[in-house]
Amino acid sequence: MRYKGWLIYNGGLLTKKFIELNEWYVESAKKLAIDLLPIANSELFCQIEEGKVTLEPQLTRPDFVLFLDKDIQLACQLESLGLQVFNSANTIEVCDNKLLMHQQLAKAELPQPLTIFAPMLFSHVKEPNPAFLDHVEEKLGYPLIAKEGFGSFGEHVYMVDDRHQLEAIARKLLHKPHLFQAYIKSSHGQDIRVHVVGDRVVASMKRVSELDFRANVTRGGKMFKIEPNDAFSELAIAASKAVGADFSGVDLLIGPNDEPIICEVNSNAHIKNIYQATSIDVSDYIFEHILTTL
Ligand SMILES: Nc1ncnc2c1ncn2[C@@H]1O[C@H](COP(=O)(O)OP(=O)(O)O)[C@@H](O)[C@H]1O
Ligand SMILES: [Mg+2]
Incomplete structure (x- = not known):
């Protein structure tokens, strides 16, 4: 049997980088007999009609939705229609807003900066x-x-x-x-990015910047493949779970005693940088996870 999925992306992000990313997911899905259809959020119209949630145009229902955008109301609408959305609307909303994210992590009493x-x-x-x-x-x-x-x-x-x-x-x-x-001075210009899928770590890198206190690759951070120790792996998994993510990229700061401290959880972490650093294709794990969850 072949599965059908929708990939929701942002209609305003039609740069080469994002088109390539969509194609990457489509090709990766094929390996698991999934037909993935990219749809821009701007192509779907959410309505409340006669008191009911509806969507136009009326397309064939997919088995799941891979939601790579942050259009929360669209994600909620799809969930209201009974579709399984990965990540969930709630996870995307929480991760998109750093204030809500820190509050959610605090519910699980996980280490974060003051x-x-x-x-x-x-x-x-x-x-x-x-x-x-x-x-x-x-x-x-x-x-x-x-x-x-x-x-x-x-x-x-x-x-x-x-x-x-x-x-x-x-x-x-x-x-x-x-x-x-x-x-967190001990983490100046460096952090650990851990990709979690389901309840396991699938790829990790250290990012180090000589130029800035921020280790983001877009700001000049260099990437190094690493095997995180148990403390870093366990905290990344706990953080991902605390926000209800099916897959995530967790940024961990390095504390003064080399202990992990959560910086943030990304619900839509880019898979290209981590692939360049580790040769690990996180999308393979994401589709495997989706199929086992359905
Ligand atoms: N409290 C902090 N102490 C030291 N460095 C930090 C702190 N918070 C963030 N950083 C650095 O700034 C970078 C960007 O912060 P982050 O919260 O991940 O924002 P973004 O969503 O823009 O990536 C982190 O990867 C880390 O290198
Ligand atoms: Mg970050």
């Missing part, structure tokens, strides 16, 4: 609350890390060296969800 969420303010408020900034400064000291709730490639992660910079960043992010976090 993190303080900025209060959400109405648009007529023009200045951050000085008492809040005093609190951040007192709890975290300098340098500290500021992060926007939504962001990737290290683009929305900032190092803050003093009160002047803290006030400037707090003002800049005033109306966006953001957080402040302890700077």
Whole structure:
């Protein structure tokens, strides 16, 4: 029997990189007798019609949906229609928002840096609350890390060296969800990316940057294949489980005693970098996992 899957990608991301990625998944799926149909999120119209959830155009129902986008309402709509979506809408939503992600990880009492969420303010408020900034400064000291709730490639992660910079960043992010976090000095310019599928680690790399405190490859981080020790593997699996992920890329910081500390869980981690670093094709594991879950 052949399986049918949909691959949902973002209609606004039609660059060569993303087209190649879709083709990669389609080819990989074929190895397991899966016909994978790429569909842009913008091609599907979600409706509530006569009080019921509907989708247009009405396509043949797939056996599963591989959801590589962050369009949460579309993922929810597909789930409401009874389709199995990987990762689930809830996992994608939690991982997309770093504040929700840290809260979810805390439910499982997993090690994370000391993190303080900025209060959400109405648009007529023009200045951050000085008492809040005093609190951040007192709890975290300098340098500290500021992060926007939504962001990737290290683009929305900032190092803050003093009160002047803290006030400037707090003002800049005033109306966006953001957080402040302890700077893990022992992990400066390096982290461990662990790909988890189901409940096992399938590939890992260390990323090291000579240029920046952020180890992201897009910012110049170099990749090295590694075999993580048990502490790193177990924490990556626990973090992936805590957000309910079927597959994930967990970023782990390296603590002062070489212990792992969770930086973030990505529900849609890119498979190309890890392939270049390790020659491991994570998509093979993802499809195997999906078929065993169906
Ligand atoms: N608290 C921290 N202490 C030290 N380095 C950090 C900290 N948080 C993030 N980093 C560095 O910044 C990088 C990007 O942060 P991350 O939260 O993963 O954001 P993004 O989603 O943009 O990748 C991490 O890979 C790590 O190298
Ligand atoms: Mg990251």
